[in-house]
Amino acid sequence: MSNQALLSNELNQFEEFLVGSLEKYASDSSTLLKAMRYSLSTGGKRFRPLLVIAAVKFGKGSLQQAFPIAAALEWIHTYSLIHDDLPAMDNDDFRRGNPTTHKKFSEAIAILAGDALLTSAFTMLLDQEDLSLSKRVQLAKGLSEAAGSNGMVAGQMEDIEGESQELTIEQLEYIHKRKTGALIEYAISAGCLLADIPVNASVALLKYAEHLGLAYQIHNDLKDVVFNSAQSGKESKRDEELGKNTYPSLLGVEPAMENLKQEIELATEQIELIKNSIDVSKVDIDTLGVFIQLLDYVKINVGA
Amino acid sequence: MSNQALLSNELNQFEEFLVGSLEKYASDSSTLLKAMRYSLSTGGKRFRPLLVIAAVKFGKGSLQQAFPIAAALEWIHTYSLIHDDLPAMDNDDFRRGNPTTHKKFSEAIAILAGDALLTSAFTMLLDQEDLSLSKRVQLAKGLSEAAGSNGMVAGQMEDIEGESQELTIEQLEYIHKRKTGALIEYAISAGCLLADIPVNASVALLKYAEHLGLAYQIHNDLKDVVFNSAQSGKESKRDEELGKNTYPSLLGVEPAMENLKQEIELATEQIELIKNSIDVSKVDIDTLGVFIQLLDYVKINVGA
Numbered sequence: 001m002s003n004q005a006l007l008s009n010e011l012n013q014f015e016e017f018l019v020g021s022l023e024k025y026a027s028d029s030s031t032l033l034k035a036m037r038y039s040l041s042t043g044g045k046r047f048r049p050l051l052v053i054a055a056v057k058f059g060k061g062s063l064q065q066a067f068p069i070a071a072a073l074e075w076i077h078t079y080s081l082i083h084d085d086l087p088a089m090d091n092d093d094f095r096r097g098n099p100t101t102h103k104k105f106s107e108a109i110a111i112l113a114g115d116a117l118l119t120s121a122f123t124m125l126l127d128q129e130d131l132s133l134s135k136r137v138q139l140a141k142g143l144s145e146a147a148g149s150n151g152m153v154a155g156q157m158e159d160i161e162g163e164s165q166e167l168t169i170e171q172l173e174y175i176h177k178r179k180t181g182a183l184i185e186y187a188i189s190a191g192c193l194l195a196d197i198p199v200n201a202s203v204a205l206l207k208y209a210e211h212l213g214l215a216y217q218i219h220n221d222l223k224d225v226v227f228n229s230a231q232s233g234k235e236s237k238r239d240e241e242l243g244k245n246t247y248p249s250l251l252g253v254e255p256a257m258e259n260l261k262q263e264i265e266l267a268t269e270q271i272e273l274i275k276n277s278i279d280v281s282k283v284d285i286d287t288l289g290v291f292i293q294l295l296d297y298v299k300i301n302v303g304a
Numbered sequence: 305m306s307n308q309a310l311l312s313n314e315l316n317q318f319e320e321f322l323v324g325s326l327e328k329y330a331s332d333s334s335t336l337l338k339a340m341r342y343s344l345s346t347g348g349k350r351f352r353p354l355l356v357i358a359a360v361k362f363g364k365g366s367l368q369q370a371f372p373i374a375a376a377l378e379w380i381h382t383y384s385l386i387h388d389d390l391p392a393m394d395n396d397d398f399r400r401g402n403p404t405t406h407k408k409f410s411e412a413i414a415i416l417a418g419d420a421l422l423t424s425a426f427t428m429l430l431d432q433e434d435l436s437l438s439k440r441v442q443l444a445k446g447l448s449e450a451a452g453s454n455g456m457v458a459g460q461m462e463d464i465e466g467e468s469q470e471l472t473i474e475q476l477e478y479i480h481k482r483k484t485g486a487l488i489e490y491a492i493s494a495g496c497l498l499a500d501i502p503v504n505a506s507v508a509l510l511k512y513a514e515h516l517g518l519a520y521q522i523h524n525d526l527k528d529v530v531f532n533s534a535q536s537g538k539e540s541k542r543d544e545e546l547g548k549n550t551y552p553s554l555l556g557v558e559p560a561m562e563n564l565k566q567e568i569e570l571a572t573e574q575i576e577l578i579k580n581s582i583d584v585s586k587v588d589i590d591t592l593g594v595f596i597q598l599l600d601y602v603k604i605n606v607g608a
Contacts, residue, residue: 026453028482032461036453083419088411107392111415112461115387115422119452122426126445133437140444141430148423149330149340157336157416178332 007290010053010063011046017067018049018074025120035105035113039078043096047216048073048187050294055191055205058287062194068128069139069190072121076147077183079117082110084156118147131194139190146186155179159244167245173214175245180220181213201278204270208291211267212298218260219298221246225253264295311594314357314367315350321371322353322378329424329431339409339417344382347400351520352377352491354598359495359509362591366498372432373443373494376425380451381487383421386414388460422451435498443494450490459483463548471549477518479549484524485517505582508574512595515571516602522564523602525550529557568599 019041026033049070056066085092085100086107093103102110125140145151155178162175188209192202225248247256271291278285323345330337353374360370389396389404390411397407406414429444449455459482466479492513496506529552551560575595582589 026458028454028458029461029465031465032453032458079419083415086415088406088415102392108464109461111387111390111392112457112464115383115418116453116457116461118419118422119448119457120454122448123445123452126441126448133441137430137437137440137444140441141427144423144426144430148427149336149420150332150424153416153420153423154330154332154336157333157413157420160412160416161333161335 018071021071035109039082039101042098051187052191054290056195059195059197072125075117075121079114082114146182151182162245172245176217180217184213185209201274204274208267208270211263215263215298218247322375325375339413343386343405346402355491356495358594360499363499363501376429379421379425383418386418450486455486466549480521484521488517489513505578508578512571512574515567519567519602522551
């Protein structure tokens with residue numbers, strides 16, 4: 001069984017868990033539950049959960065413990081998309097080919113569904129009684145840091161602030177390190193913590209995540225320019241219309257592609273480092289291939 | 305020194321803590337910090353923090369431990385006001401006589417400032433290393449439950465859903481139990497947990513909080529009808545214009561006043577119960593007077 005197939009199995013199991021997870025924590029308002037479920041169910045690559053699951057598998061940890069944490073992370077990622085799509089923010093009518101939450105329901109319902117996913121993600125995470133108190137505190141605190149006012153939301157705000165001006169590439173990295181990087185790095189660090197991965201490998205995986213996060217963002221920026229609406233499922237060249245700073249707009253398409261390649265190489269190096277130094281009795285060494293495949297995925301989708 | 309003066313001292317100390325608390329957890333985006341500070345600083349009675357502080361004082365607990373928890377709660381209350389005021393929600397231009405956050409800044413900034421206050425409240429709470437891991441988990445989980453998709457947000461959603469129809473008084477109570485009651489009850493339960501208040505007294509205080517919460521909501525509904533714009537600091541009869549179900553609109557003003565009186569009596573009974581049964585060596589019995597004074601406050605403000 002290839003690593004890809006292995007992760008497909010895990011991801012299918014996770015998908016079932018993810019949709020089921022809502023009922024337990026959101027039953028008191030049927031409209032709210034409906035809007036949360038819609039937002040959570042309309043596709044999504046489950047990229048962040050996949051990182052948690054891959055790290056936990058690598059560290060021979062428990063997937064039953066990983067799923068609720070990966071789900072909480074996906075709830076928070078989903079809330080950020082709902083709020084990001086609002087008319088006052090990016091004003092997107094479609095996401096992954098489906099009407100955005102405020103188009104399907106209403107702006108008020110979208111705001112509240114986002115608030116609910118964000119808040120109750122912490123309930124779900126802290127409710128995992130088979131995790132030690134220490135791990136629950138670290139995981140919840142880490143998640144709030146990654147998503148909060150020195151993390152994702154700060155990145156969002158600086159991104160909006162930057163719309164009216166041309167940024168330097170350093171400023172753009174500052175934004176993306178927070179806006180998308182923080183949750184991606186959290187996914188890996190949560191997996192390492194859950195599976196008690198040895199510190200050296202954890203450090204290398206976290207560096208991998210940093211490069212992966214940047215690669216992911218550059219890839220995302222390029223996708224809007226390179227692909228058309230039908231392929232990306234959202235309106236083409238939207239960022240450009242909004243006057244957003246992107247890697248291709250600041251560097252040009254070719255240098256941005258080059259930059260992406262470099263980040264992928266740097267990420268690959270970290271995985272090689274782990275492969276050459278880890279005590280193989282403590283980890284599932286085959287799962288390292290998943291991290292490499294994840295980089296292929298970013299590459300392939302750029303249309304190489 | 306009277307209880308009232310005592311609480312004023314504590315609240316002044318708390319106010320200083322509250323404003324200072326932002327810097328540590330929101331420094332990465334100056335606009336975000338500015339909007340969070342503005343929203344947090346424009347008045348507010350600090351009603352929920354006051355409940356935490358009163359409970360902790362009653363249980364002879366540490367105020368240094370109480371302040372961050374009370375602040376996290378106030379951050380979350382403040383986020384709910386910011387989002388509630390948005391054009392897609394209640395569309396309020398003023399709160400407590402000041403421009404609402406989206407009027408002062410922009411809708412996008414208001415959405416993000418709310419998201420940031422909500423998320424980073426959990427960082428602040430979980431960061432309190434002088435609290436045991438068990439208390440941190442209980443406090444954070446309880447806060448997310450009270451504020452989340454089976455708590456405050458569910459109440460908000462049902463409130464919006466109810467706008468187009470006349471509710472029964474039971475449905476209205478269902479809404480308010482979540483929309484405002486949940487955070488008020490959390491304030492008391494957090495205080496009880498922080499100060500290790502004996503279980504009998506905790507149960508009675510929680511019942512007190514339930515009645516106080518309803519009294520607070522009825523009082524709030526009546527305020528909009530009885531007072532004019534200048535006194536309440538927001539536009540008069542706003543709820544009526546929005547077609548909202550309120551206690552006076554469903555019951556009439558006089559019966560709503562009667563209802564308020566009854567809730568205050570039931571709350572008072574719980575405090576009397578504690579007074580007559582508690583081991584006075586374990587608590588600061590004088591602080592019970594604060595809970596009675598809080599009820600007076602609701603009474604006085606109705607204009608009796």
